Amino acid sequence: MTTLSKLRGNPPLIVCITNDVVKDITANGLLALGASPIMSGEKSEAAGLMQAADGLLINIGTADTHKKNLMFEMAEAANKNNVPLVLDPVGYAASDFRRNLVDELIEKYEFTLIKGNQSEMMALAGLESTSRGVDSTDAGDALEIAEAAFEALNIPALVTGETDAFVTRTRRYTLHNGNGLQGRITGSGCLLGAVMLAFISRSDGLTDGALDAVSYYNLCAESAAGQNPGPATFRTGFIDALYLNDASLLSGKDIRQHE
Template sequence: MNKQIIEKVRENTPLIHHLTNQVVMNFTANGLLSFGAAPVMAKAEEEAADMASTADGVLLNIGTLTPNELKAMISAGKAANQKDIPVVLDPVGVAATSFRADAVKQLLNKVRPTVIKGNAGELAHLIDIPWKTKGVDSVGDGNIEEITRQVARTYQTTAILTGKTDVICTSETTIVNKTGHPILAKVTGAGCLLGSLLAACLTTDDSIEEQALTAVQFYGLAAEYAASYEDVQASGTFIPHFIDALSLDAEFLKGAIV
C-alpha cells in the first residue's frame, strides 16, 4: 500500500462520476466523501458525456441497469476515453441474465476500461469459464489468479477480482491481497463502494499496480478496524464505524491491525 496515493487523493479531492447501482448510491457517496474524494451521480444520457468530461474518474456499475442507463454509460465511457480519464467497470451480476451479459459486451466493445473489477463469478463469465453464481453473488470455486490474468489479457486492462482473497492482475504483474473482513459480505454495496475508491486512486500519477493495491488493501484494513469495535454486532453497527474508518490515516490502520 502506498500511503502517498491516499494523501494525493485527499489533497486534490478528485471528482468521480458515478453511473452506478441505485441501491447503493447513498452508501457509495458517503464512503467516497469520507475517503477524501467527491462523488457526482448523473445518469441521464443527455448529460452523462458532459459530466464525464469534467470529472477526474468514471465508475460504470451495472447493478440496477436499465436500457437508458446503458446508453448513458456508453456515452460517459467514450467521453472519458477521449480525455484519458480513468474508467472502472464493475459488471455486477453479469452472469445472472442475458440482458446484463449483452450490456457488458456492448460496454466492452465501445468503452476501454482502465480497470475491470468484479467477483470471481463475474470475471469468470467474461472469459467464458463456468462458475456457479447466485443472483449477483459468486458462490463457485476455482483458480482465481488464472481467471484474473485471463481477463487482464483478454481485455488488455487491469483486472481486479474481489473476495476473501483479492487478486490484481496487469499485463506484467499479479498481486494478492488478504486484508478485509467477512462482514463485508453482509453489507449491500461493499464491492460497489470499493469500485468508487478505486476510481479515486486511479486519478494519481502513480503506477496502476500501486493504485489498485492501495485501494483494495486500505479498504480491507478499514473493514478490519471497523469490525474490531466492541459494539459491532452485525452489519448495522459495522457500517457507521466503517464509513468513519475510510477517513483514517493508512499508517494508523496498518498499526492498529496487528
C-alpha cells in the same frame, strides 16, 4: 506525499453511473474517504461532466435500456477526455441483458480496470460458474481467475473475495486483507470500484493506486469489524474508518507479488 494525502488535499471528482441499491453507500464512502462523488442519470451531461471528472465508474447492477444509453454516452466522453474508467459487471451471468451490455461496453470503450467478484469474473473469462444473482457463489483460485479474465479481455483485472487478485499485462498480485462482514452488507464491492478510481486518479501508476486502494479499503474493514460485530453497525463503522484512518494504516497491508 502518499496517494491518500494527495487525494485528501485535492479531492478527485468521481462520476458514478451506478446501481440504485448502492448510490447512498457509494456517495457516503467516497465523501468519508476524502473524494468528491457525483451521480448522474442524464446523458446530455456527459460531455461537460467528463471535462471535469477525475474518474468514471460504470456499474451495471440495476441497468436498463435508459441507463445503457447513458453508460455509452459517458464512456465515450470519458475515453475522449482520457478519464480513468472502471467497469463493475455486477451480476454478469444473471441475464442475457447484463452479459450483452457488458460485452458491448468492453468492445466499444477502453477501460482502465475491470473489477468483479469471483462468479462475475469467471463468467467473463469464459470459465464455468455457478452464479445466479449478484453475489459470488464460487470459491476458486482468485489469481487464476484474474489471469483468465485478463487474458480474455486484455483489461487490468481485479477479482474480489476473501483473497483479492490483481493482474495486469506485466504484474500479478494477491491481497489478503479484509473481513467476512464485507460480504454481509450490500455495496461493499460496488463502493470499492469508486474508491479504486479515487486512488488511481491521484496515484502515479495504475498498479500502485489499485493496490493502495484495495489494501486501505480492506484494512478499514478489518478495523471497523473489530468494534462492530454485526452488519448494520459494521456498515457505519466502515464508513467512519474510511474517514478516520490515514496512510499509516497501510503498514498492515498483506500483498504478495507472484512471478
